[in-house]
Amino acid sequence: MAEILGRVTGQLEGPRGPDALHGVRVPKAWLEEGASLEVELPRHLSCAACEGGGCDACERSGALTLRGKAEPPELLELRLPAQPDLAGAARSLVLRVPVRGGFPKEGSGRPRGCLLLSVGVAAEPDPGVRRLETRSVTTSTRPTPTPRALEPAGAPPAAARSTAVRVATVLVVLWLLGLLLARALGWG
Numbered sequence: 001m002a003e004i005l006g007r008v009t010g011q012l013e014g015p016r017g018p019d020a021l022h023g024v025r026v027p028k029a030w031l032e033e034g035a036s037l038e039v040e041l042p043r044h045l046s047c048a049a050c051e052g053g054g055c056d057a058c059e060r061s062g063a064l065t066l067r068g069k070a071e072p073p074e075l076l077e078l079r080l081p082a083q084p085d086l087a088g089a090a091r092s093l094v095l096r097v098p099v100r101g102g103f104p105k106e107g108s109g110r111p112r113g114c115l116l117l118s119v120g121v122a123a124e125p126d127p128g129v130r131r132l133e134t135r136s137v138t139t140s141t142r143p144t145p146t147p148r149a150l151e152p153a154g155a156p157p158a159a160a161r162s163t164a165v166r167v168a169t170v171l172v173v174l175w176l177l178g179l180l181l182a183r184a185l186g187w188g
C-alpha cells in the first residue's frame with residue numbers, strides 16, 4: 001500500500017492542470033537514507049485521473065505531454081523522505097510534487113498539475129534517476145572527526161620513545177661523571 005506524502009500547499013488543491021503519474025525505482029538504501037535525487041521526466045506521463053485509460057483531463061489519450069520532441073528533458077530534483085525502517089509493507093511511497101504535472105489548457109491561467117511520483121525499490125536505480133552528491137542535511141549534522149582528534153592516539157609511542165632516549169642519555173652522562181669522579185679521586 002503506497003503512502004501519500006507531500007507538503008500541503010495551495011498548489012495541491014484548487015484549479016490546476018491535470019495531475020500526472022510517474023514511477024521510478026531506486027536502491028533500498030536511498031530510500032532508507034532519504035537521498036537527494038535528480039529524476040529525468042519522460043516526455044509523456046500517464047494521466048493520474050484515469051491512470052492511462054482516457055478521460056476529459058487528458059482528452060481521452062490517457063497521457064499528458066510535458067514537452068515537444070526537440071525540447072531537452074525536464075529534470076526534477078527532490079529529496080526522498082527518509083524511511084529508516086523499510087521492513088514490511090512500506091516498500092514504495094508516492095510523493096505529490098506540485099506544479100510538475102500536466103500543463104493546463106492554454107490561456108486558462110491555471111498552474112500545472114501535480115506529479116504523483118511513486119518511488120519503489122530495485123537493485124539498481126532506473127535510467128534517468130541519479131543520486132545527487134549533496135548529502136541530505138539530516139545525515140550531515142554529525143560532525144566528522146577532525147585529523148587533530150586522531151593525533152593523541154598516534155602520539156604516545158613517539159613520546160614514550162623520546163622519554164626512553166632521554167632517560168638513557170641521563171644514565172650515560174651520570175656513568176661518565178662517575179668515571180671522571182673516580183679518576184679525579186685516584187680510584188681509577
Ligand SMILES: [Zn+2]
Pocket residue numbers: 047048049050051052053054055056057058059060062063
Ligand atoms: Zn486521463
